[in-house]
Amino acid sequence: MRKKNKTYLLYILPALLFIIIFVYVPIFQNFYFSLFNMNSYTDKWTFVGLSHYLNIVKDPIFYTALKNNTLYAVFSLIFQVGFGLFLAILLDSKFVGKKLKVLFRNIYFLPSLISITAVALMFYFIYNPNIGMLNGFLDMLGLGQWKTAWLANPNTAIYSVIAMSQWQYTGYIMVLLLVAIQKIPKDLYEAAEIDGASEIQKAFHITIPGVKGMLVATSIITVIGSFKLFTEVYVTTGGGPYNTTQVLGTYMYRSAFLFDEMGYGSAVAVIIFIITFTTSLLQIKLSNRNKG
Amino acid sequence: MKKKNTSFYINKIWINVLLWILVIVVIYPLFWIFINSLKTNQNLFINTFNIPTDPLFSNYVDAWNMGLSGYFLNSIIVGSISILATVTIGAFCAYGLSRVESKWKMMIYYLIIGGLLLSPQSALISLYRILEFFHIYNTYLAMILPYIAFRLPFAIFLMYTYFKDFPKELEDSALIDGCTTFTTFTKIVIPISKPILSTVSIMTAIFVWNEFLFAMVFLEDSKLYTIPIGLYNFKDALTTNWTVLLAGIIIATVPIIILFLFMSKSFIRGLTEGSVKG
Amino acid sequence: MNKKILVLLVLCLLVISSFLYAADEKVQIKFLHRWTQYMDYFEEIVKEFEEAHPNIDVEMQAISNDPFKEKIKIVLGTNEAPDVFFSWPGEFTNRFIRADKVLDITPYLEEDGWLETFIPSQIAPFIYEGKYYGTPFRLDGKVFFYNKVLFEKAGIEKVPGTFDELIEDCQKLEKIGVTPIAFGNIKPWAVSHYIGTLNQKMVTDETRYTDLDPAEGTWTDPGYVEALEKYVELIPYFNDFVNALTHDDARATFFNSNAAMMYLEIVEVPELEMYAGDELKENWGVFVFPDIPEGKGNQNYLTGYPEGFVVSGTTKHPEEAVEFLKFLTGKTAGKLEVEMLGWINGIKNVVGPEDNVPKGILETVDLVLNAEEMVNWLDSSLSAKVWDAYSVQLQMLTDGYSTPEKVMEAVQKAAAEVRKEFE
Numbered sequence: 001m002r003k004k005n006k007t008y009l010l011y012i013l014p015a016l017l018f019i020i021i022f023v024y025v026p027i028f029q030n031f032y033f034s035l036f037n038m039n040s041y042t043d044k045w046t047f048v049g050l051s052h053y054l055n056i057v058k059d060p061i062f063y064t065a066l067k068n069n070t071l072y073a074v075f076s077l078i079f080q081v082g083f084g085l086f087l088a089i090l091l092d093s094k095f096v097g098k099k100l101k102v103l104f105r106n107i108y109f110l111p112s113l114i115s116i117t118a119v120a121l122m123f124y125f126i127y128n129p130n131i132g133m134l135n136g137f138l139d140m141l142g143l144g145q146w147k148t149a150w151l152a153n154p155n156t157a158i159y160s161v162i163a164m165s166q167w168q169y170t171g172y173i174m175v176l177l178l179v180a181i182q183k184i185p186k187d188l189y190e191a192a193e194i195d196g197a198s199e200i201q202k203a204f205h206i207t208i209p210g211v212k213g214m215l216v217a218t219s220i221i222t223v224i225g226s227f228k229l230f231t232e233v234y235v236t237t238g239g240g241p242y243n244t245t246q247v248l249g250t251y252m253y254r255s256a257f258l259f260d261e262m263g264y265g266s267a268v269a270v271i272i273f274i275i276t277f278t279t280s281l282l283q284i285k286l287s288n289r290n291k292g
Numbered sequence: 293m294k295k296k297n298t299s300f301y302i303n304k305i306w307i308n309v310l311l312w313i314l315v316i317v318v319i320y321p322l323f324w325i326f327i328n329s330l331k332t333n334q335n336l337f338i339n340t341f342n343i344p345t346d347p348l349f350s351n352y353v354d355a356w357n358m359g360l361s362g363y364f365l366n367s368i369i370v371g372s373i374s375i376l377a378t379v380t381i382g383a384f385c386a387y388g389l390s391r392v393e394s395k396w397k398m399m400i401y402y403l404i405i406g407g408l409l410l411s412p413q414s415a416l417i418s419l420y421r422i423l424e425f426f427h428i429y430n431t432y433l434a435m436i437l438p439y440i441a442f443r444l445p446f447a448i449f450l451m452y453t454y455f456k457d458f459p460k461e462l463e464d465s466a467l468i469d470g471c472t473t474f475t476t477f478t479k480i481v482i483p484i485s486k487p488i489l490s491t492v493s494i495m496t497a498i499f500v501w502n503e504f505l506f507a508m509v510f511l512e513d514s515k516l517y518t519i520p521i522g523l524y525n526f527k528d529a530l531t532t533n534w535t536v537l538l539a540g541i542i543i544a545t546v547p548i549i550i551l552f553l554f555m556s557k558s559f560i561r562g563l564t565e566g567s568v569k570g
Numbered sequence: 571m572n573k574k575i576l577v578l579l580v581l582c583l584l585v586i587s588s589f590l591y592a593a594d595e596k597v598q599i600k601f602l603h604r605w606t607q608y609m610d611y612f613e614e615i616v617k618e619f620e621e622a623h624p625n626i627d628v629e630m631q632a633i634s635n636d637p638f639k640e641k642i643k644i645v646l647g648t649n650e651a652p653d654v655f656f657s658w659p660g661e662f663t664n665r666f667i668r669a670d671k672v673l674d675i676t677p678y679l680e681e682d683g684w685l686e687t688f689i690p691s692q693i694a695p696f697i698y699e700g701k702y703y704g705t706p707f708r709l710d711g712k713v714f715f716y717n718k719v720l721f722e723k724a725g726i727e728k729v730p731g732t733f734d735e736l737i738e739d740c741q742k743l744e745k746i747g748v749t750p751i752a753f754g755n756i757k758p759w760a761v762s763h764y765i766g767t768l769n770q771k772m773v774t775d776e777t778r779y780t781d782l783d784p785a786e787g788t789w790t791d792p793g794y795v796e797a798l799e800k801y802v803e804l805i806p807y808f809n810d811f812v813n814a815l816t817h818d819d820a821r822a823t824f825f826n827s828n829a830a831m832m833y834l835e836i837v838e839v840p841e842l843e844m845y846a847g848d849e850l851k852e853n854w855g856v857f858v859f860p861d862i863p864e865g866k867g868n869q870n871y872l873t874g875y876p877e878g879f880v881v882s883g884t885t886k887h888p889e890e891a892v893e894f895l896k897f898l899t900g901k902t903a904g905k906l907e908v909e910m911l912g913w914i915n916g917i918k919n920v921v922g923p924e925d926n927v928p929k930g931i932l933e934t935v936d937l938v939l940n941a942e943e944m945v946n947w948l949d950s951s952l953s954a955k956v957w958d959a960y961s962v963q964l965q966m967l968t969d970g971y972s973t974p975e976k977v978m979e980a981v982q983k984a985a986a987e988v989r990k991e992f993e
Contacts (some may be wrong), residue, residue: 007473011388012400015381015444022441023407026415026422033418040647042669090311095304104311106556107318113548113559115502117520118541121527122325125538129811130819131340133324140341149814152756154971171318175560199303228411231504235524240756241813241969242962249413249505256417257509257640259954260665266417273414280409420644429648512645513631514606528634529606532818532845 027273034267039260052267061243062268065251068158068233072165072247073226079166081218084174085211089203091174092181105178108171116168120235123164127151127236151237154244161236161245169225173218180214181207213287220283227275248272322545329538336535351539358529360540362515363522370432370518371500374439378447378496379489381440386451387477390458401452407445412438413505420509434510435518439500447492454488455481490558501548519544596627597890601898602645602652603630603879604638611910618906619897626890636757646671646882653891654898657704657880658950659695661784665953666883667698673881676702678892687901691944692876692916704880705899706916708907711836711874711938712763718853720748720830729857733800736860740807743830750807752829754820755968758961759949763833764804765964766948767873768797771865778867782946784953785992787985789978793866798967798974800862805968813965825850833859835874836934840912843928856934872941875950876916959984 034053037046056062087108091101111119126133127150135147150160188206197205208215230249233239239246239254246254248268256265328340330347389401419438423429428437458481466476482489500518507521517525523544530537552559603612609632616628631652633641638656645651646666657663657672666672679685679702685693688706696704716729724743730736740750755761770778773793781787805812809820809829824832825846834842836856843851861869879898881891897903904920907913908927914920914935921927938944949957959980966972 004473005392005394008388008392009394011384012392015385015448016400016404018381018437018441019404019407019444022419022422022438023410023415023445024403026418027410029418029421030414040643041666041671042647044669087311087314090307093307095300095307096311100308100311104315105560106552107315109556109560110549110552111318113498113552114545115520115523115548117502117504117523118544121523121537121541122321124527125325125328125534126321129814131337131534133321133340136340149811152811152814154969167318167321179560224411228413230413231502231520234504235527240965242966242971252413252416253505253509257644259958260643262417269414269417272411276411276414277409424648427649430650509644512602512633512641512650514633515631525606525634525637528636532816532822 030266036263038262052264065246065248068247073223075162076222080170080173087174088177111168112172116231158245180211184210216286351535354536355540363519367518375493375496377440378443382447386448390455430512598627600652601630602655604656606632606634653885660946660951662950670883672703673883674701688916704878706876706878708913709876711872713856715834716831730860733860733862749809749829752820752824752832753808754815754817755812760817761964762949767859770945771862771867772797774866784988789981795974839930870942873945875946953988956984
């Protein structure tokens with residue numbers, strides 16, 4: 001028995017090593033880096049204590065980034081989780097034929113399979129002021145005065161990026177919720193029908209409470225995803241125009257790799273860590289409560 | 293009864309109309325990109341909404357030859373090694389964890405699962421230094437090793453839950469028959485665990501397919517680029533050659549869509565069980 | 571049973587280590603440039619060099635322009651640092667020199683008359699604190715290119731000699747429904763060329779050089795604000811969506827005769843001759859940025875700086891790397907460079923009358939060679955931080971979200987932060 005136990009431990013070891021070396025060590029090292037002035041191409045380090053954090057708190061771009069991540073989270077909650085739930089309920093209703101249901105589900109799910117970079121490049125083109133699809137439509141509809149450089153106009157840029165992500169991920173969250181809805185026992189609905197409940201009543205009294213766990217889970221995924229944002233912004237706007245679309249991820253990259261301030265970038269990384277870590281802890285707590 | 297029928301049909305109509313409109317919202321942009329990828333650049337600037345009368349497939353050939361073929365190969369190499377390693381290392385670990393009897397067991401378990409709470413972004417800067425320290429900056433391994441490490445916690449979490457509830461009778465009888473734990477695991481446990489293994493594989497594949505930040509920072513040589521970073525570089529290299537860029541986007545998109553059409557069920561299962569995007 | 575796992579682990583390690591150590595007796599030189607679109611030329615150069623030096627193996631990599639600016643910093647911090655790499659002279663290179671990442675090649679240059687082969691004005695930019703750190707690969711200058719047909723249509727008889735005349739000509743062009751100036755500034759290096767020129771024309775040399783020194787620069791001279799006011803005068807005559815278009819997008823409109831002028835680099839002549847519409851191809855001309863008589867700067871300078879290559883300060887094979895640099899920026903390669911790319915490098919008399927070089931190239935190159943002094947590109951002569959503040963504000967200014975005074979306030983603030991790093 002003892003010998004077998006040793007074997008089992010040996011099975012565990014490679015994974016453990018991987019995770020320690022490439023996940024834990026960097027994250028803890030990052031705390032340490034954030035206390036120094038350093039850049040990518042020199043070996044000169046100077047200890048600066050917490051001054052990077054103080055500078056971040058004074059930097060207006062940090063607040064722009066925080067605001068954009070939050071905006072992204074709010075819109076994603078409304079569209080992906082809110083509208084996604086609405087769609088899932090519609091798809092599961094008796095108003096949609098069985099075959100159509102599968103077709104709709106698969107089509108809505110499709111964009112989430114395309115790589116984020118490809119989607120971002122597509123929208124980069126769709127939003128192009130001269131030959132893009134969006135301005136083309138506006139012209140066709142006689143709304144030429146609404147045309148703008150969607151990704152270069154500070155008033156529209158971040159919303160254009162957010163809209164792109166809603167296009168890509170609403171279907172994905174909808175499918176998650178649809179799976180959860182389909183797990184709700186059918187007899188609950190039958191009983192309600194006998195009582196003469198309307199579709200809306202059924203949705204509010206059976207479906208939504210029935211998928212509460214999944215709603216919490218998808219909300220948290222969406223929020224964490226919003227704070228991990230990088231590729232979507234980097235590929236479409238690169239944080240511009242004039243830093244109005246910076247998010248924490250691009251802000252960190254910019255400090256560490258564009259301005260040669262790796263210590264400062266590390267401090268931003270610590271802030272991203274704190275936000276995503278606490279949100280994840282919240283997820284665990286909430287999902288445990290929902291189970292119990 | 294009649295009244296109920298009318299309202300039923302009214303509901304049915306608006307719901308279906310709405311759902312079809314959304315289909316257009318999803319499909320039309322893709323279709324629009326596709327038709328424009330078949331045009332010459334001159335025609336693109338004249339009209340982006342017409343369907344080209346003589347579609348130009350040479351854009352696809354150009355995109356493919358401009359490096360996309362290499363990016364594809366790299367994505368496949370990096371993807372398959374990452375999948376194989378994540379599944380193998382993860383399965384062994386999950387199995388070991390679910391069977392081991394040790395006072396450290398739960399601590400190790402939480403240490404591993406804790407990795408789920410840590411976002412890859414916050415490790416970026418120091419990871420770059422660690423890879424540099426191991427002399428693997430700018431190699432396939434610079435992507436593969438971090439990918440494995442950041443996928444393992446979730447893979448182990450899924451597989452551990454699966455193995456834990458696994459009926460032990462089969463294994464016990466095999467062990468009594470003199471099988472080693474290794475053969476018991478590979479011959480008996482693994483074959484019955486295919487669904488969970490395929491879930492983990494699909495998750496890892498989608499992760500690698502999408503990963504951008506690590507690939508961008510940890511690679512220098514364009515010969516090693518994976519699709520996301522390669523496509524992004526197209527944007528710079530082809531500033532006036534839109535149609536080739538569009539063809540590149542379509543090429544990079546089609547394989548996964550075809551794969552999805554053939555196995556939509558396991559994709560959806562894979563993604564819903566592994567509901568962590570990005 | 572444990573043996574199997576052990577074997578597996580060992581196998582893994584073997585695979586890993588085989589990635590790390592590729593055995594090779596030849597001296598390997600890593601070479602990094604930024605012209606992903608002209609790989610043919612560089613492959614040819616590498617091939618010829620390797621044939622002449624069988625003991626040296628050149629491993630070439632390329633990263634396109636904008637990513638290059640980000641990537642070079644990362645790469646220089648690694649063991650993967652290239653032995654010979656592209657760089658822009660000025661602060662872009664100087665910060666690497668200060669970090670010992672660039673080799674002082676003065677001894678090699680002075681050794682066997684290598685230095686004398688270069689046009690003095692073209693190698694001078696590579697001097698930092700009295701030492702040479704690189705060699706020029708192509709010379710360059712910024713001038714207005716214009717469409718003679720459109721100018722004629724608008725009734726413009728001669729090219730503008732002063733800034734006010736330029737504005738008048740823009741008005742004439744606008745009257746006939748033509749975009750006067752094509753401009754794409756999604757990557758703000760494009761606006762840096764305008765502002766670099768205007769700054770030089772408005773501010774004395776002394777002030778300008780002090781401000782370009784990151785340890786000294788304060789950017790408080792009122793001339794900088796006046797330079798931006800001149801720029802603001804030009805904005806109405808650009809095309810729409812300036813900050814949303816790439817330089818190449820905007821250039822396409824000039825090439826197709828939809829815009830009458832564009833501020834371009836002379837190294838873009840070959841592209842003009844290749845991609846421009848027939849109308850422009852036969853009817854283009856150039857003029858230097860018009861004078862601003864009230865400006866304090868010398869009006870005869872030309873904006874534009876050579877680009878070149880440097881040797882890594884951490885190279886293990888300095889001799890071989892310098893040998894390659896010598897070839898890369900030498901006469902043989904220079905001839906091929908003109909032939910294949912239409913660019914002139916920094917060597918004296920690279921092209922003679924016997925070479926069949928397009929007139930357009932020779933004429934524009936003469937503008938560079940005859941300029942009283944060349945002015946470095948603003949973006950590569952500034953520290954990353956100051957340029958970031960500058961460029962963000964310049965884009966806002968272009969869109970009407972900032973004023974010349976606010977731009978300079980932001981620059982002064984960033985410069986103050988950078989000065990602190992040198993205390």
